[in-house]
Structures are given as structure tokens and as C-alpha cells.
Amino acid sequence: MLVMKFGGTSMEDANAIDRAAKIVRSRLPQRPVIVVSAMAKVTDQLLATARAAGAGDRDGALKLSRTLRERHYNVAGELLGTGLFTQFHGELESDFDALDELLRGIAAVGELTPRTADLVAANGELLSSKIAAAAFSARGLDSSLVDSREYIITDDTHGRALPFLEETNDKLKSTLQPLLDRGRVPVMGGFIGSTRSGTTTTIGRGGSDFSAAIVGAGLGAESIEIWTDVDGMMTTDPNLCPDAHRIKVISFDEAAELAYFGAKVLHPATLLPAIQKNIPVYILNSRHPEGEGTKITTRAPRCRNLFKAIAVKKRITIVDVAATRMLMVHGYLKSIFEAFDRHRVPVDVVSTSEVSVSLTVDSNEAIPALAADLSRLADVKYEGRKAIVCLVGENLRETPGVAARIFGVIPDLNIRMISQGASEINLTFVIEEDQAPDVVKRLHQAFFSEVDPEVFD
Ligand code: ADP
Ligand code: ASP
Ligand code: MG
Numbered sequence: 001m002l003v004m005k006f007g008g009t010s011m012e013d014a015n016a017i018d019r020a021a022k023i024v025r026s027r028l029p030q031r032p033v034i035v036v037s038a039m040a041k042v043t044d045q046l047l048a049t050a051r052a053a054g055a056g057d058r059d060g061a062l063k064l065s066r067t068l069r070e071r072h073y074n075v076a077g078e079l080l081g082t083g084l085f086t087q088f089h090g091e092l093e094s095d096f097d098a099l100d101e102l103l104r105g106i107a108a109v110g111e112l113t114p115r116t117a118d119l120v121a122a123n124g125e126l127l128s129s130k131i132a133a134a135a136f137s138a139r140g141l142d143s144s145l146v147d148s149r150e151y152i153i154t155d156d157t158h159g160r161a162l163p164f165l166e167e168t169n170d171k172l173k174s175t176l177q178p179l180l181d182r183g184r185v186p187v188m189g190g191f192i193g194s195t196r197s198g199t200t201t202t203i204g205r206g207g208s209d210f211s212a213a214i215v216g217a218g219l220g221a222e223s224i225e226i227w228t229d230v231d232g233m234m235t236t237d238p239n240l241c242p243d244a245h246r247i248k249v250i251s252f253d254e255a256a257e258l259a260y261f262g263a264k265v266l267h268p269a270t271l272l273p274a275i276q277k278n279i280p281v282y283i284l285n286s287r288h289p290e291g292e293g294t295k296i297t298t299r300a301p302r303c304r305n306l307f308k309a310i311a312v313k314k315r316i317t318i319v320d321v322a323a324t325r326m327l328m329v330h331g332y333l334k335s336i337f338e339a340f341d342r343h344r345v346p347v348d349v350v351s352t353s354e355v356s357v358s359l360t361v362d363s364n365e366a367i368p369a370l371a372a373d374l375s376r377l378a379d380v381k382y383e384g385r386k387a388i389v390c391l392v393g394e395n396l397r398e399t400p401g402v403a404a405r406i407f408g409v410i411p412d413l414n415i416r417m418i419s420q421g422a423s424e425i426n427l428t429f430v431i432e433e434d435q436a437p438d439v440v441k442r443l444h445q446a447f448f449s450e451v452d453p454e455v456f457d
Pocket of ligand 3: 007206264266
């Protein structure tokens with residue numbers, strides 16, 4: 001079987017969902033399970049609605065919800081036609097009535113907890129999966145709507161919950177497999193799950209890719225297809241460099257580094273379940289379904305270019321921790337990392353000197369409390385508006401002089417941190433955020449103006 005995931009832009013309106021139905025039809029012999037995102041921008045809008053309600057702005061929240069209601073009614077109406085929509089309309093109506101009831105409750109309390117934010121945000125995928133399943137059925141596909149919250153079982157870290165894979169796999173096998181065996185096309189929302197006690201959770205922004213991989217690994221899929229709005233994984237974000245090239249084949253390791261360091265086309269957690277089961281992942285463009293996309297697989301062919309791609313991750317903060325009292329005594333680094341752990345702040349890049357440690361983090365809210373905690377150990381300074389630039393390629397393992405070649409392209413730049421060697425296939429550095437677009441363009445020009453036709457398009 002096959003898992004096909006359609007992202008927000010591939011679900012953005014009636015035309016996009018109609019295209020998705022055609023793409024699904026072309027894969028029917030492979031017995032697909034469909035994982036869908038919320039329609040484009042809906043998760044952002046739902047969260048804005050929830051925040052308005054949390055700030056006590058009941059009318060503002062209900063107004064935003066009305067806009068969302070109209071958009072979903074319009075898309076469903078266009079897809080289903082008057083006859084079918086009349087039956088379906090009642091279902092959407094009660095979903096939106098329940099959402100409004102929830103928003104009134106949040107506004108009355110005047111507080112938005114992560115748990116309630118998840119309850120609001122989950123509506124995006126609940127609605128899009130319902131509409132897609134109805135639209136697919138109306139187009140003659142035997143689809144079955146599946147509520148992901150019954151199958152994707154997670155911990156209770158609301159907003160970025162982690163799945164319990166064994167329980168999830170058992171549930172997926174015992175319920176989705178029989179549907180597939182009966183020739184049905186299960187349609188489920190990505191991004192959402194629930195705790196063991198049935199509370200709705202979400203698994204992190206952009207997490208529908210991860211959902212697709214969880215389902216693929218759980219059901220032993222032959223492949224996982226991520227349908228999006230670009231031709232595949234590209235040599236850099238095509239929004240930044242329109243001349244970016246499609247990468248035909250890339251290794252799991254390379255793609256994972258790129259996803260982790262900002263290539264938004266793939267959620268960073270996506271590949272882990274796929275790697276564990278050795279399932280190839282394809283990135284494909286739902287606007288050009290005939291394209292070959294990118295294949296992500298265990299072993300990629302050798303490549304004449306030094307790098308496969310450049311990723312950039314913005315909104316990074318550097319935290320400098322300079323030892324005062326403990327002067328690198330045994331256990332000093334441990335106590336620093338424990339503080340990050342206590343505040344649940346993940347660290348991306350680290351560099352150390354005799355007396356100080358610099359770390360980068362991408363979550364801003366927790367930093368003041370973390371810094372206060374760390375200041376018991378050391379002098380702490382933090383500075384936002386930085387960007388991580390990451391160049392990735394298997395060739396880095398055996399090529400000497402890589403750093404000189406990279407920094408030779410940008411000799412005028414003040415590099416704040418450099419890291420190489422952790423994975424052997426990436427070189428990562430930190431610069432001012434406003435310099436990132438120019439730096440990426442210059443590096444892309446230097447390393448990708450000529451490409452190996454075996455590997456790039
Ligand atoms: P979806 O809604 O389908 O999940 P996303 O917006 O999450 O889509 O991801 C697709 C976007 O990722 C592209 O439109 C592109 O701007 C961005 N992107 C960033 N880096 C890359 C890259 N290296 N290759 C392709 N796309 C990239
Ligand atoms: N809809 C969710 C988001 O916007 C998940 C996803 O699209 O992958 O973050
Ligand atoms: Mg995405």
C-alpha cells in the first residue's frame with residue numbers, strides 16, 4: 001500500500017481538492033491511504049481565532065470563525081454540487097456551531113491553554129478531511145473518512161505532542177488494514193491525534209508530513225508520497241532562489257539535515273519512521289502531478305556537486321553562557337543542558353570555548369525564564385534575529401577545504417558561529433537574519449550554477 005499526503009496548498013480550494021482526487025485515482029491500484037492538511041492558512045487562522053478568544057475578544061473571534069465557516073461552505077458547495085451539499089451542509093454547520101461554542105467558552109474564561117488551542121487548531125484537519133472524503137466519494141472513489149484522533153495516540157505535550165508508536169501502529173493495523181482490504185480509500189487528517197485518555201492533541205506545526213510517515217511505517221507502506229506546491233526538494237527554497245534545481249534523488253540523512261535546518265518542504269520528524277522501516281519518501285507537486293519529484297531513499301547516487309542543497313532557518317536566537325563561578329568544571333556543560341531540558345527548549349547549534357558556550361534556539365517565549373535559570377550558573381546573554389545557514393551533502397565526508405570554499409564566497413560576512421562534523425554531511429553557520437537571503441543567493445550561485453544532470457534537474 002501507499003500513503004499520499006496532501007499539504008495545505010494542495011487542499012486550498014475546490015480546484016486543488018479536485019486535482020487531489022484525480023491524483024488519488026491514478027494511484028488506486030496501489031491501495032492508497034490519504035492524509036490531508038488543513039486548507040492553506042486555516043491552522044494560522046484558527047490559532048488567531050483562539051488567541052482572540054483567549055484575550056477576551058469574543059466578537060473578534062466569532063467574526064474570524066465566520067470567515068472560516070464561509071470558506072469551508074463555499075469549497076464544499078463547489079465540490080459537491082447543490083444536491084450533495086444540501087445533505088452535507090448540516091454536518092459542517094454543527095462542526096462550526098461547536099467551534100463557536102468553544103470560542104465563547106474560551107472568551108468567557110479569558111485564557112487560552114495549550115490544551116484548548118489544540119482543540120481549536122484540530123478543526124482545520126477535521127474539516128478538510130471531511131470535505132476531501134465527501135468530494136472523493138462524489139467523484140466515484142470509495143473513500144472512508146477516518147478520525148485520526150482514534151489512531152494517532154500521543155503524549156500530552158500539547159502543541160507538539162509525541163506519538164506512542166507501538167499503540168498507534170496497533171490501532172492503524174487493526175482498523176485501516178481491514179478498510180484497505182475491502183478496497184476502501186481511507187481519508188484522514190494529518191497533524192492531529194489524541195492522548196490515551198482521548199484529549200485532542202497536535203503534533204507540531206507542519207506535522208501532517210510526520211502523520212503520513214507514522215501511518216506509512218505503521219502499515220508497512222511501499223512508499224510515502226508528500227504532495228506539495230513545489231516540484232520536489234530543491235537545491236534551496238525556490239521562493240528565495242527561483243533558479244533552484246530539483247534534486248532527483250537524495251539520501252535520508254541529507255534530507256533529514258535539510259528538513260531540520262529549515263527546508264520547510266518536509267517536517268523534520270517525517271523521515272524517522274520511514275528510515276526505521278526503509279520506506280522511500282517522494283516529494284511531488286500536486287500542480288504538476290506528471291513530474292518525477294524527489295525520491296528520498298537510503299542511498300543516493302554519487303554526485304559531482306559538492307553539496308546537495310542549502311537550507312536556511314530564520315528567527316534564531318543565540319544564547320551565550322559565560323562561566324563565572326564554575327570555570328568549566330566537570331559537569332558544567334551538563335548543568336547547562338539540564339537547564340535547557342527543564343525549560344523544554346531544544347538546541348540546534350552549539351559551540352564552546354574555555355569559558356563560554358554559545359547555543360542557538362528557535363523558540364523565543366521560553367528564553368527569558370531559561371536565561372534567569374541559567375544565570376545562577378553563569379553570565380547569560382541572548383540575541384535574537386539570527387539565521388542558521390546549512391549546506392548539506394554526502395560529499396562533505398571526504399572533501400578537504402570545504403569551509404574555505406564556503407567562506408571564500410562570503411568573505412565580507414561576520415559569522416557568529418560555525419559547526420561542522422556532527423553528522424559529517426553538513427556545514428552549518430549562524431549569521432544576522434537580514435543577511436540570510438543575500439548569503440543564500442550568493443552560495444547558491446557559487447555552488448549550483450552548474451549541476452550534475454544525474455542528480456539534479
Ligand atoms: P505543504 O503545505 O504542502 O506542507 P509547505 O509550505 O509546508 O507545503 O512546504 C512547501 C514549501 O517549502 C515550498 O513552497 C517552499 O517555499 C518551501 N521550501 C523551503 N526549502 C525548500 C527546499 N529546499 N525545497 C523545496 N521547497 C522548499
Ligand atoms: N495544518 C498544520 C499546519 O499548518 C499541519 C500541516 O499542514 O502540516 O501546521
Ligand atoms: Mg508542510
